[in-house]
Amino acid sequence: GSNSNSSSSDNKSSPSLAADDAIKTWDAEFVKVDQATLFDLILAANYLNIKNLLDLTCQTVADMIKGKTPEEIRKTFNI
Secondary structure, three states, rough: OOOHHHHHHOOOOHHHHHHHHHHHHHHHHHHHOOOHHHHHHHHHHHHOHHHHHHHHHHHHHHHHHOOHHHHHHHHHHOO
């Protein structure tokens, strides 16, 4: 009897990990948009004060910049 209780408490962490993975996958798919749409999402998230969306979209742009030279960044963003 006592063993079943300990195993059920162990299983509680697995669904949340699966949910975290599902959310990360969904987030990754959500930001696979063109730059104009991504920048519009940033503006909307900022205006509507949606911190999680702002964090996600800004991190996506940061990842686009990471490891690039200034010239590569200019080409990426047409600036």
